[in-house]
Amino acid sequence: MAKIKIALVGVGNCASALIQGAQYYRNASEEEFVPGLLRANFGGYRPRDLEFVAAFDVNADKVGKDLGEAIFTSPNNTVKYSSVPLLGVEVKKGPVMDGLGKYLKPVVKVDKSQEPVDVSKVLKDSGAELLVNYLPVGSEAATKWYATRAIEAGCALVNCMPSFIASIPAWQKKFDRAGLPVAGDDVMSQIGATVLHKTMVKLLVDRGVKVEESYQLNIGGDTDFLNMIEEERLVSKRESKTSAVRAMVPYPIPLRIGPSDYVDFLENKKICYINIKGRYFGNTPVIIDAKLDVIDSPNSAGIVIDAVRATKIALDREIKGPLLSISAFAFKHPPQQLPYDIAKRWVEEFIEGERER
Numbered sequence: 001m002a003k004i005k006i007a008l009v010g011v012g013n014c015a016s017a018l019i020q021g022a023q024y025y026r027n028a029s030e031e032e033f034v035p036g037l038l039r040a041n042f043g044g045y046r047p048r049d050l051e052f053v054a055a056f057d058v059n060a061d062k063v064g065k066d067l068g069e070a071i072f073t074s075p076n077n078t079v080k081y082s083s084v085p086l087l088g089v090e091v092k093k094g095p096v097m098d099g100l101g102k103y104l105k106p107v108v109k110v111d112k113s114q115e116p117v118d119v120s121k122v123l124k125d126s127g128a129e130l131l132v133n134y135l136p137v138g139s140e141a142a143t144k145w146y147a148t149r150a151i152e153a154g155c156a157l158v159n160c161m162p163s164f165i166a167s168i169p170a171w172q173k174k175f176d177r178a179g180l181p182v183a184g185d186d187v188m189s190q191i192g193a194t195v196l197h198k199t200m201v202k203l204l205v206d207r208g209v210k211v212e213e214s215y216q217l218n219i220g221g222d223t224d225f226l227n228m229i230e231e232e233r234l235v236s237k238r239e240s241k242t243s244a245v246r247a248m249v250p251y252p253i254p255l256r257i258g259p260s261d262y263v264d265f266l267e268n269k270k271i272c273y274i275n276i277k278g279r280y281f282g283n284t285p286v287i288i289d290a291k292l293d294v295i296d297s298p299n300s301a302g303i304v305i306d307a308v309r310a311t312k313i314a315l316d317r318e319i320k321g322p323l324l325s326i327s328a329f330a331f332k333h334p335p336q337q338l339p340y341d342i343a344k345r346w347v348e349e350f351i352e353g354e355r356e357r
């Protein structure tokens, strides 16, 4: 099969885990079970078919470096589970816009003497087919700006963060008109807080429990969590995480879900506490308390490997506009919310060509 030519915006922990993952599983055989991938062979594409051809960041310590080095540059602090060779791709400077909030500005060094490049031109010259958006939470203007550059350059978009593009009809039309697919929004980790929370709530609903209220608290020690202590940047993140759980309950309930604090020594570890209260037969109370303890970035990397492969299949099949099945499977705030098992079935059908999008 052909390679999947990928451009990245935001060379942070998630980009690191994704690139390491493509390297770690490069020799995965046809039938091998790879934890975190729907299939090693996804519609003919394997992890080794991911080829990173362009990357954009603003951090002066990353700009100008080879992508294979930049992913291991501070403040990135996720685990190193694979060595990565030099990739022959230089990280280019993009415009800062609203990418850096008040807590990131002191830790992300920006060199004003480094001029931002012409992003559309770099995308075109690199031959990128799709752009993966890993900008920090709250980068509303920058996300729209990069989505527009992707369209100009003829690239599909895989939107891994919660500034809504794939789930917004006006943006769906823009990609549709450009003949390009779009997947998103806000990647849902393999065994992360959202899929665990929505699955537990759905179990209670399916078993006839009246769910009464629920909250989900999250802490971590990376730049993602540092950025997210700025509550004003969290509007879409809270909505993204909350909507995924809300969609599992057929009646309104009080929910409080989102990032809760930054604990620096946790580094890329994420701790999540979920509490659900309900009543079952005889109006009897039930309380579920769950704690999840994971390394955050590898938790989304396999999902993104599947998402880019689904988007590449859409490009091959000339499918344009929002990709419903992979978005419902791999993202928290898709164009259409589905229970996890149905979303997975839809993706299987999409791979087999039995479902258009």
Ligand SMILES: NC(=O)c1ccc[n+]([C@@H]2O[C@H](COP(=O)([O-])OP(=O)(O)OC[C@H]3O[C@@H](n4cnc5c(N)ncnc54)[C@H](O)[C@@H]3O)[C@@H](O)[C@H]2O)c1
Residues within 6 Å of the ligand: 009, 010, 011, 012, 013, 014, 015, 056, 057, 058, 059, 076, 094, 095, 096, 097, 098, 099, 100, 108, 133, 134, 135, 136, 137, 142, 160, 161, 162, 186, 187, 188, 189, 192, 222, 223, 224, 296, 297, 299, 300
């Ligand atoms: N499991 C997960 O880790 C997970 C799950 C869901 C969503 N996400 C989202 O994915 C995104 C990336 O997460 P991360 O952990 O890699 O964050 P990160 O902070 O490690 O990386 C963000 C990168 O973006 C760069 N950046 C900032 N402004 C920029 C600009 N204007 N142009 C180009 N680059 C810019 C930063 O310098 C940094 O390298 C976040 O929005 C996060 O919330 C992550």
